[in-house]
Amino acid sequence: MSEAQTSGAAIRFDNVGKSFPGKDGGTVTALTGVTLDVAPGSITGIIGRSGAGKSTLIRMVNGLERPTSGRVLVGEHDIGAARPAQLREIRRDVGMIFQHFNLLASRTVFGNVALPLEIAGTPRAEIRPRVEELIRRVGLEKLADRYPAELSGGQKQRVGIARALTTQPKVLLSDEATSALDPETTQTVLALLAEINRDLGLTILLITHEMAVVRDIASHMAVIDGGRIVEQGETYRIFTRPEHPTTRSFLSGVLGLTLPRFIAERMTPEAQTDTTAEVFRITFAGAHATDPMLARLTSELGIEVNILAGAIEEVGAHPFGNLLVSIDIARAAEARAYLDRHGLYTEVQGYVR
């Protein structure tokens, strides 16, 4: 078996740094000290804002960019050290899909899906059955002779996915593949990716700026900010116990919790002399998700809880709940300590006068 299995990672970033020559003669640092293992067969999502370095990171996996320090390993291959011919071989084992699909306008759906096989020098007789099978897998058999200009965005991305799979890669890279699609189409494309991951055991590494994409299909995730990985781990753990402020700010957009306006207007980030209550978020997850903790807070400690908003979320098959509550400032610290002690996660949102 290859080293990839023994080392346990399909893709490994080992202290990777990348800098570009800047316009004014200096250097621009895109990535610093990135260390990340992508488990074989997993779907790993890397989330970051634009300019965070996620694009550079994913493009290193197939050698479109080379690291200036550290190593990027795909299976047993060191991408940064590969010679051009080796690199071309490795790229056939790494499929890639793109935000803007990057389909050839001059070729039909069939021709686009066949392109990687033509490039690999596959005999014509073997190309047809393979391409037809893939077009069927992505559900476009009726559109095989159409040109990309005649397809919708979702259909184009399906062609992109079929094309990325023709050479039977072990790894699929997704560069913001759903960012140009509407929410409904995004769901169907994500479902297709999850299905491919399950059926083919393909490792998928995706980058996105949408937490919802990570929530919906990624088993593992990493948060990138300013060229550094600030948090990584299982998606469920990060959603229920985020540690880094960047992660929290990404989460606040996706958790479906918004404060009622009359509260939000009176909130301050720090406690003031005239503060009367503290607002915090409680996340119910894991073994304690179903415990009636708020009732106990009232009955055991006599603390009254004011519920402001609530929602149930799902990561993979795991549900977890979030509540926004406000509690009298005099008892708030005590209440949070009690909840934390009983396995719930709390996070202060602000203070109300």
Next chain:
Amino acid sequence: MSANLINLLIASTGQTLYMVAVAAVLGTVLGLPLGVFLATSQRGELLSAPWVNKILGLVVNATRSVPFIILVVAIIPFTRFIAGTSIGTSAAIVPLTIAAVPFIARLVENAIREVDAGLIEAARSMGATPLQIIRKVLVPEALPGITLGLTLAVVSLIGYSAMVGAVGGEGLGDLGIRYGYQRFMPMVMLAVVVILVVLVQIVQSLGEGIARRVDKRAPKGRGD
């Protein structure tokens, strides 16, 4: 107009078509690869060779900045070396080709530079070699633009071919000057102009028709 003159018109049209066709074919055979190279050889591009790119760019610009009538005369020794003679219709093909190659190369270069860089990246991610990217991605994707460029080049060649009378190149332009102007026969001049206009119209519609056929992109102005 006498039968003699009509025969002369037909023969001249044939000579013009012959010169333009051969120069266009040779110009394409040489200009297409040159244009592809110019479009892909700047620093960091597929066939990165910045110095060769700069030198070829200079040569192309130099050739294009010489007025055609000067070029015809200036390269007479070269024409004699290639064609064995510097006079006549076949010899005129040499300066026509020399003028066509850099023109076509620039048009091809522009068409290829219009191809979305994302497509090059996609092809690289599939493990394509630079030559595969050129053959399978860049040229097919640029084909509508290349076709329109070649159409423009042929139309220009028809215009240039009128000047090769200076070296005995014959053709419609020569006929117009010698009979229409010098012998003051306005009907011949008119006939020459009409034939040239018709030729250019045919070439232009043909070129646009082919470009439309090979263009599979969404029509401009339609949402996508």
